[in-house]
Amino acid sequence: MIHRGGIRCFDGDSPVLRWSRMSRPYPSPSPGKPRDAGVGRVLHVVPYFSPSEAGGGIREAVATLARAQVRAGWHVTICTTDVGTPRSRRAPVEIPGLEICVFRNLFNKLAWDDITIPLGLASWARHHAHAFDAVHLHGHRHLGAWWVARARRPSPYVLSPHGTATRIERRIGLKRIFDRAAGDGILQGAARVLAVSDVEASQLLSLGILEEHIARVPNAVDPESILPLPGRGAFRKRHGIPADAPVVLFLGRVTRNKRVDVLLRAVASIPKVVLVVAGPDGGEICNVRGEAALFKVSSRIRITGALDTERRREALADADVLALPSEQEIFGLASMEGLLAGVAPVVSEGTGCAERIRAWDSGWVIDAGSVDALRNAIEEALHDPEERRRRAALGAEAVRAELAPASVAARILDIYREVAR
Secondary structure, eight states, rough: OOOOOOOEETTTTOOSBOOSSSSOOOOOOOOOSSSSBOOOEEEOOOSTTTTOOOSTHHHHHHHHHHHHHHTOEEEEEEEEEEEEEEEEOOOOOTTTEEEEEEBBOOTGGGGTOOOBBTTTHHHHHHHHHGGSEEEEEEEEESHHHHHHHHHTTSSSSEEEEOOOOSSSSSSSHHHHHIIIIIIHHHHOOOOEEHHHHHHHHHHHHHOOGGGGEEEEEEOOOOOOGSSSSSOOOHHHHHHHHHTTSOEEEEOBBGGGGHHHHHHHHHHHTTTOOEEEEEEEESSSSHHHHHHHHHTGGGGGEEEEEEOHHHHHHHHHHHSEEEEESSSSOOHHHHHHHHTTOOEEEEEEEEEEEHHHHHTTTEEEEEEEOHHHHHHHHHHHHHHHHHHHHHHHHHHHHHHHOOOOOOOOHHHHHHHHHHOOO
């Protein structure tokens, strides 16, 4: 049942620019009704896709889910853009079994302010949105979601906000304008809104989404995205970190709500500890560098930028503690990856990852924004490596059991079938 997949590239309303091992076109099924044995076609709409440096954990969550749905026998298409870095465009990675439709983004630089304008997608959606048994939007505050949702009506669609339902971080005024024009309608019009944690479910309820329209389904985490780990030492050598220096690792987009400033202050008062800040800049890197100079710890901080899969594995292999002191984190993929790698995390109370870390007894949960609490937790973890290993092992077992891609995909496929009835 698995088709060969491939990549289509579009530039405005022009014909396909490149074909890559495409399967033959699928016959158009009856809208809303899977063809046989519950198997059908699903369209995922996401503004960024790997290897883009934009989008954070969203692009990884979509890729993991899509691969699992292909393995379950569904035909999967992904609509995305060619956003790569602030200065370049990148074609998405080809994934066996997935059809990826890539639309040229009008202004690549604006994508880093979460503004994507995929040329030709509106026309494509008008012709194809009803040919799918299920449509799954990822994020609601982008033009791709608006065009596909509008073209899809009156057939249902499913929405995963991925923590973006509320207006946070940058461009609050612009987000408010978009919400009035389209975003609120997309959010309220979804047949089901998927919440990856109780924290996100509470956000959705506060926005007026009915409880019966909310489905609590976590993101899937694929152990193969992290394991096997390379041997220790490669990351330290590459970044000039002494072999005996304790390493505290931050993985994620460096934005204000991630509170890397709190982490830096906590680490500054722990001798010999090296802080690694790994992730694309979300507007806070300059502030982090300034605070490092202010606290005279510039020699003990490494700012790496975004890491590809292999470098990410190397960083986890050499880390002693993973710290995610974010004040607004509805899932926390990095903490789950850390557990799989044997690195116990320190996370903030009131976040989606804290729900699981506490339930699994697999790390440390501290008060958000507290430098003292964060420092104490890091020191406790560093001074007791046996306890770190015990907690990480418990968490790794729980990740494999509760966040397995096959089981998460099965739950979401059931939701597609439910809303199609």
